[in-house]
Amino acid sequence: MPVTSVHTDPENLTMTLVADFPAPADRLWSAFTDPRQLERFWGPPGWPATFTQFDLAVGSHAKYRMTGPHGERANGTWEFLTIDAPRGYSVIDSFADEEGAVLTDMPSMRMVLEFESTPEGSRLVTTSHFESAEALEKVVAMGVVEGSTMAMNQLDRVLEGLRAYAEGKGTRTEILDDTHVRITRLIEGSRDLVWRAHTEPELMKRWLLGPDGWRMTVCEIDPVVGGTYRYAWAPEDGTEGQAFGFDGETLLAEAPSRSVTTEHMTGTDFPSTLNDLNLYEEDGATLITLVIEYPDQQTRDMVLATGMTDGMEASYARLEGVLVS
Incomplete structure (x- = not known):
């Protein structure tokens, strides 16, 4: 640092x-x-x-x-x-x-x-x-x-500069303190397109899938302040794993640069996280910065241990392909 x-x-x-x-x-x-x-x-x-x-x-x-x-x-x-x-x-x-x-x-x-x-x-x-x-x-x-x-x-x-800082480095997760992590990923594409990919269900269903072998079964988004969302995933035939989903509320929306939402694992009593998404464009590329606030260090470490970063990298790599097309 x-x-x-x-x-x-x-x-x-x-x-x-x-x-x-x-x-x-x-x-x-x-x-x-x-x-x-x-x-x-x-x-x-x-x-x-x-x-x-x-x-x-x-x-x-x-x-x-x-x-x-x-x-x-x-x-x-x-x-x-x-x-x-x-x-x-x-x-x-x-x-x-x-x-x-x-x-x-x-x-x-x-x-x-x-x-x-x-x-x-x-x-x-x-x-x-x-x-x-x-x-x-x-x-x-x-x-x-x-x-x-x-x-x-x-x-x-x-x-x-964004390219020197992030190009070719994939999805990076940095621990900021006991309850906050910062995730960054450079995406080839304009900020407007990246914003749409995070707020339009038809686009989101094409890339927010995590590792290969999973499909998005529910994608409902109301990206205005006070609006709610619900996502769910299930494994394809032959892929191990159990269906799961998240739900939450939009707390702040400043299109096309910032969105703050809560995130809760559907059907559980796990506490919610606070997800602060920021987009910045430079030279035709957009840096995604996601700051996640966890309720405590134990929850932070438990989530990071699930391989979250690898799953997000698979989705972001797929997002670039969606934007090209």
């Missing part, structure tokens, strides 16, 4: 994050000054950012929101204090309301971003300065250390 340390210093009222990347420092500068690139990593998994304003000039502002899996929103605003292209910039980072006005009852911080060249590429040093120990403690208690770490650990795939 790119992040090598996150250190809080109550005496000096600072929090410092350090991350190393195999990319030049000017590439870091471009990622942090292009709002469309910033959106791909500024929010941690499950809370992607959307920048609605980004005026890179001293005294001007950037405004953004992060949207949680249930549609919750956390808004923020930056006031640019200094700009030293391409070595970094500093801002006053504040919590904000829906209109972008600073929330005065929440702590603001002076955030300094520095991009340094290293023999291996570049180093990001982010230092946040707080007005009081209470402000630092409040932000840490809100999970900023964990959230910042997971957010900046997404930056490597932005710096590399």
Whole structure:
């Protein structure tokens, strides 16, 4: 993972994050000054950012929101204090309301971003300065250390480009913490087509089959917020296994880029998972990113041990063939 340390210093009222990347420092500068690139990593998994304003000039502002899996929103605003292209910039980072006005009852911080060249590429040093120990403690208690770490650990795939990051690597599963995993797969095809393949039953029945020898017997989807779905599979003649299915509800739908659903194994008392699907297109290919939240580590490990990744790879490989046709 790119992040090598996150250190809080109550005496000096600072929090410092350090991350190393195999990319030049000017590439870091471009990622942090292009709002469309910033959106791909500024929010941690499950809370992607959307920048609605980004005026890179001293005294001007950037405004953004992060949207949680249930549609919750956390808004923020930056006031640019200094700009030293391409070595970094500093801002006053504040919590904000829906209109972008600073929330005065929440702590603001002076955030300094520095991009340094290293023999291996570049180093990001982010230092946040707080007005009081209470402000630092409040932000840490809100999970900023964990959230910042997971957010900046997404930056490597932005710096590399999708093809260099994911092409030819198949379906990859990464454990983020005790209850979260991230699954990624690059698909040759447009984001619109990949979205349709996840929301139109006739398309889904052609690829979401898992290993060879299985058929989809039920595919019912209502992909709007509050809508429900139901899928079921059964083995073909001569294939071992028992029929099973999943059902759930759509919690968030932002076509054609994001869908958040619950997932429950039909006919069981197993707890549901939360599945956060994000699609990003670059150069004619679409990166599927699925962040799954499990109720506990035991459930996470049990599901991963079933060979889930291999089954998903078989389906995604089939999906590419469907999109070509």
